[in-house]
Amino acid sequence: MDEDSLHAYVDRQLGPEALRAIEEELSRDPEAAARVRAYVAQNEALHELFDPALLEPHALRIDTERHARWRRWGGLAATLVLGSVVGYFARDWVEQTTAVAPIANVAMYAHTAYVPEVRHPVEVAANEQQHLVAWLSKRLSTPLKAPSLDSAGYQLLGGRLLPPTDWSEAPLAMLMYENAQGRRLTLLVKRESTNRTTAFRFSEEGTTRVFYWIDGPLGYALAGDIPRDELQTIARLVYRQLNP
Numbered sequence: 591m592d593e594d595s596l597h598a599y600v601d602r603q604l605g606p607e608a609l610r611a612i613e614e615e616l617s618r619d620p621e622a623a624a625r626v627r628a629y630v631a632q633n634e635a636l637h638e639l640f641d642p643a644l645l646e647p648h649a650l651r652i653d654t655e656r657h658a659r660w661r662r663w664g665g666l667a668a669t670l671v672l673g674s675v676v677g678y679f680a681r682d683w684v685e686q687t688t689a690v691a692p693i694a695n696v697a698m699y700a701h702t703a704y705v706p707e708v709r710h711p712v713e714v715a716a717n718e719q720q721h722l723v724a725w726l727s728k729r730l731s732t733p734l735k736a737p738s739l740d741s742a743g744y745q746l747l748g749g750r751l752l753p754p755t756d757w758s759e760a761p762l763a764m765l766m767y768e769n770a771q772g773r774r775l776t777l778l779v780k781r782e783s784t785n786r787t788t789a790f791r792f793s794e795e796g797t798t799r800v801f802y803w804i805d806g807p808l809g810y811a812l813a814g815d816i817p818r819d820e821l822q823t824i825a826r827l828v829y830r831q832l833n834p
Contacts, residue, residue, distance in 0.1 A: 713748070716747055781808060805829075
């Protein structure tokens, strides 16, 4: 039984007939049934970890001082981003401050959960990049790209699928990158119902920092334990590759 069918079964994305067919196959395939139980357990563990933060009414804990810093950074961004994007980012920076807060939270907690992993940081390694991108594109029902961060000193390590934050939504994709010193960045991709282009936004918790934005039907969040200016530069590199 192929992995896509098992994940679709776990995520309850199958119709009644397909669901019954999978259940019949699982009854005859103990190994596949064990994998399904493992996927379900992983989903439950991730929801137990992430859901409390996602349900907080002010998950990013935006205070007056931080909001003022975001306003000042919005003005700085307008001097750095080229072309017509400049005016758009400057216009929307404060207006949409909390619009995509959930993706920032998921990116932060997923980064914290998976970056320390030594043996299993990703589900599919970079040596299967074509398969990885095709698989994640299929699961999110939209074409995805794996941006190259070679010019910033980071190489693609691989990626994985994360459960949706709401069972009515598509799963999330996460790509992981690593530099020569072993420092890692993660790029989270999520389908967004708002379908709007918004400015870059910034969030941090401890040493983990996140730049996030919405571009058309997708939301992106780049997380890393690196200085804000460096992460901002790499976020712009990602954006340029996704919007050539």
